[in-house]
Amino acid sequence: MHEFSTAVAITENVLNSAKRARAKKILSIRLEIGGLTLLNAEQVKFWVMEGLKETIGAESRVKIENINPEILCKNCGYIGDLHFMDDPTYHLSLPLFTCPQCNSSKIEIKKGKECVIRDIQILK
Ligand SMILES: [Zn+2]
Incomplete structure (x- = not known):
């Protein structure tokens, strides 16, 4: 469940940044995940989207770019x-x-x- 804890940290970070910027809504989020983290990008995406439910980020698009080592x-x-x-x-x-x-x-x-x-x- 490494992906889950990573996603929770990302979600908190995104929501805090959006709050600081006085956002009404988050439109999209772009993440970069390196090949050496051994994280499953699809799982991270899934948990980030779960974490954003019922927040201002509920409708945002989450895009993940894999970075080659x-x-x-x-x-x-x-x-x-x-x-x-x-x-x-x-x-x-x-x-x-x-x-x-x-x-x-x-x-x-x-x-x-x-x-x-x-x-x-x-x-x-
Ligand atoms: Zn060498």
Whole structure:
């Protein structure tokens, strides 16, 4: 239920921002979820919409953009996606935190760990 707690935090954040902006209605919400958060975007969306029921955000459109992971290898300078390992036992894709080019674990994660509210459109 990682998605649920994430969605609750997002919903609270959205409603607080809308309140501060004196919004009458929330029109749309755009979220960005990185591939390394291992969050199920559809589930996050579902729980956000549940959380917005009977609020000024009840009719808002929720859009989620998935952000592809990007790493920088400090060993060979590789910049790009991480390799994912499919685990048939758990049916999960687990990211391997090593460089796909030289196998070094001295990597820096540039993108993919974000779970942010990118944009909120409101009606005043
Ligand atoms: Zn490398």
